[in-house]
Amino acid sequence: MSDLESVFCRTPPWRWFARRVVVPRVLSGGIGPRVLEIGCGSGAMAAEVLRGHPEVIRYVASDVDPAMVRLAAAQLAEFGDRAEARQVDAAGLPFDDATFDTVCSWLMLHHTIEWEQVLADAVRVLKPDGSLVGYDLPDSRLGRAVHVLTRSRVRMIDREDLERELLALGLVDVVVAPLGLAGAFRFSGRRA
Numbered sequence: 301m302s303d304l305e306s307v308f309c310r311t312p313p314w315r316w317f318a319r320r321v322v323v324p325r326v327l328s329g330g331i332g333p334r335v336l337e338i339g340c341g342s343g344a345m346a347a348e349v350l351r352g353h354p355e356v357i358r359y360v361a362s363d364v365d366p367a368m369v370r371l372a373a374a375q376l377a378e379f380g381d382r383a384e385a386r387q388v389d390a391a392g393l394p395f396d397d398a399t400f401d402t403v404c405s406w407l408m409l410h411h412t413i414e415w416e417q418v419l420a421d422a423v424r425v426l427k428p429d430g431s432l433v434g435y436d437l438p439d440s441r442l443g444r445a446v447h448v449l450t451r452s453r454v455r456m457i458d459r460e461d462l463e464r465e466l467l468a469l470g471l472v473d474v475v476v477a478p479l480g481l482a483g484a485f486r487f488s489g490r491r492a
């Protein structure tokens with residue numbers, strides 16, 4: 301993530317967006333109790349989920365960037381044993397199969413380049429009946445311009461390609477639908 305994105309993801313408007321838009325719209329189907337977030341950035345989304353969902357007893361907020369992990373650890377300290385920040389590459393998760401009830405991917409898939417592999421590993425660590433949930437941005441001129449300006453390395457994701465991949469991974473109840481803001485889309489699927 302570029303420095304500009306990194307700073308923006310720690311601002312009050314971002315926290316407002318997480319609390320008012322993302323968490324209620326993406327998590328309307330429920331969450332937890334054991335949650336893994338991949339690409340947690342500063343931990344802004346994790347903090348909002350933990351605040352709004354007391355049923356979450358363990359939330360592992362993970363990111364490949366050690367600087368982000370340090371920020372997330374500081375942000376999540378108030379939640380004590382309920383939260384942990386870890387440096388983890390989402391393309392090779394160091395967790396056993398069937399460990400988590402929910403895996404969250406908030407606006408991070410397009411940063412991973414090999415996002416098919418990331419999705420496969422996310423599904424692997426889900427317990428049967430567990431859910432993968434998240435949101436991302438479509439390929440657009442504006443999005444491309446922002447990423448060029450911020451010098452971010454990305455591979456944007458087509459909604460149809462994402463839906464096809466989630467189904468190919470064996471998920472059921474797959475939904476890929478508009479988030480209702482700026483062309484973003486939410487997605488979810490359940491491990492049978």
Ligand SMILES: C[S@@+](CC[C@H](N)C(=O)[O-])C[C@H]1O[C@@H](n2cnc3c(N)ncnc32)[C@H](O)[C@@H]1O
Pocket residue numbers: 301305309338339340341342343344345362363364365368388389390391405406407408411412
């Ligand atoms: C746009 S930020 C989103 C951060 C956070 N999810 C949020 O919504 O505030 C994308 C994050 O994905 C992380 N990331 C990119 N590739 C990753 C990978 N392969 N594994 C884990 N994290 C990754 C970046 O370091 C960055 O913190």
